[in-house]
Amino acid sequence: MVIKVEQCAQPPLICEADTLLLENFMTDLTFARPQDIADEAFIRRLPKAELHLHLEGSLEPELMFKLAERNNIELPYASVEEIRAAYDFTNLQSFLDIYYQCADVLRTEQDFYDLTWAYLLRCKEDGVVHTEPFFDPQTHTDRGIPFEVALNGIDRALCDGEEQLNITSGLIMCFLRHLSEEAAFATLEMAKPHLDKIIGVGLDSSEVGHPPEKFANVFAAAAELDLFLVAHAGEEGPSTYIETALDILDVDRIDHGVRCTDDPVLVDSLAENRVPLTVCPLSNTRLKVYDNMNQHPILKLLEQGVCVTVNSDDPAFFGGYLVDNYMALVEGLAMTRAEAVALAANSLEASFIDDELYEEWLQVLEGSLGE
Ligand code: HPA
Ligand SMILES: [Zn+2]
Numbered sequence: 081m082v083i084k085v086e087q088c089a090q091p092p093l094i095c096e097a098d099t100l101l102l103e104n105f106m107t108d109l110t111f112a113r114p115q116d117i118a119d120e121a122f123i124r125r126l127p128k129a130e131l132h133l134h135l136e137g138s139l140e141p142e143l144m145f146k147l148a149e150r151n152n153i154e155l156p157y158a159s160v161e162e163i164r165a166a167y168d169f170t171n172l173q174s175f176l177d178i179y180y181q182c183a184d185v186l187r188t189e190q191d192f193y194d195l196t197w198a199y200l201l202r203c204k205e206d207g208v209v210h211t212e213p214f215f216d217p218q219t220h221t222d223r224g225i226p227f228e229v230a231l232n233g234i235d236r237a238l239c240d241g242e243e244q245l246n247i248t249s250g251l252i253m254c255f256l257r258h259l260s261e262e263a264a265f266a267t268l269e270m271a272k273p274h275l276d277k278i279i280g281v282g283l284d285s286s287e288v289g290h291p292p293e294k295f296a297n298v299f300a301a302a303a304e305l306d307l308f309l310v311a312h313a314g315e316e317g318p319s320t321y322i323e324t325a326l327d328i329l330d331v332d333r334i335d336h337g338v339r340c341t342d343d344p345v346l347v348d349s350l351a352e353n354r355v356p357l358t359v360c361p362l363s364n365t366r367l368k369v370y371d372n373m374n375q376h377p378i379l380k381l382l383e384q385g386v387c388v389t390v391n392s393d394d395p396a397f398f399g400g401y402l403v404d405n406y407m408a409l410v411e412g413l414a415m416t417r418a419e420a421v422a423l424a425a426n427s428l429e430a431s432f433i434d435d436e437l438y439e440e441w442l443q444v445l446e447g448s449l450g451e
Pocket of ligand 1 (some may be wrong): 134137158172179284285286312315392393
């Protein structure tokens with residue numbers, strides 16, 4: 081008999097019969113029975129890492145209004161409802177146009193602190209124990225906000241998050257790929273005095289027409305500085321961008337990467353090499369990469385052995401934080417508990433935490449299934 085986790089005595093992490101799930105989750109991800117379908121409470125208490133989250137994309141309309149008022153900025157929207165109504169995207173670019181416009185309310189170090197802190201509080205609710213968020217320095221420096229204003233506000237909140245919420249983190253700065261490699265180099269130069277606050281570099285913004293190889297030299301320079309390397313690839317762009325991000329940029333993880341399904345040989349290679357993909361289900365449907373969640377390939381890729389992870393990308397714009405993204409997979413793809421556990425385990429494996437912390441969280445994850 082399978083005892084439902086909700087029926088267990090406190091603490092809720094422990095539940096006898098879920099040992100069965102633990103035995104199965106690495107070996108058989110397809111044994112779904114109705115009672116095995118994951119539910120929100122179960123997902124919420126799994127220890128998870130979030131590896132694809134743009135801090136600017138966690139700016140909720142309520143905070144946007146508050147910051148606009150604080151900084152005497154007139155917004156082109158009259159209300160929170162009007163802002164949310166504008167979030168009706170047709171593709172990545174239609175989102176980016178609004179996303180960069182909204183970021184204009186971020187002016188002071190305190191603004192960046194408040195943005196980051198609000199995200200960390202959501203992490204706490206969702207059982208995120210470790211996060212590696214992105215920020216886009218050029219979105220701010222190009223409108224006259226000093227690099228340090230953004231960095232110090234974010235870093236102070238991340239430090240408080242570790243102390244007060246027990247959420248560890250590592251900040252990744254992204255280069256905007258619609259700008260030049262020279263501009264990315266200038267950003268890397270700005271970061272050099274602050275490498276104690278940054279663990280890696282990434283590549284985001286408009287993908288098609290801006291292939292990874294455009295940034296080969298600046299990624300090589302970042303590698304020389306011992307920074308971790310990640311890049312958005314294969315979101316809207318072709319699967320060849322995934323290959324060049326791996327072969328030319330030598331990235332440690334691929335952000336999105338869902339277009340790998342166009343190339344079965346690539347999928348096999350990603351699986352064999354356990355290359356992590358930081359997949360963002362709600363983002364993919366909101367930006368029309370897939371018309372419907374039931375077309376999303378994440379669980380198929382999981383079954384094929386690819387190290388796929390679940391992430392929220394720009395939660396304030398796409399309708400949900402991390403647990404919402406897991407729940408979208410329950411609703412669209414009937415995701416089982418075993419699959420949810422495998423995805424959470426992948427997120428810890430794909431993170432840049434050290435081996436000791438990884439082992440600790442893996443044990444907590446196993447403990448969350450029963451003993
Ligand atoms: O999903 C994304 N793709 C590319 N750039 C981005 N910047 C914020 N979110 C995204
Ligand atoms: Zn992204």
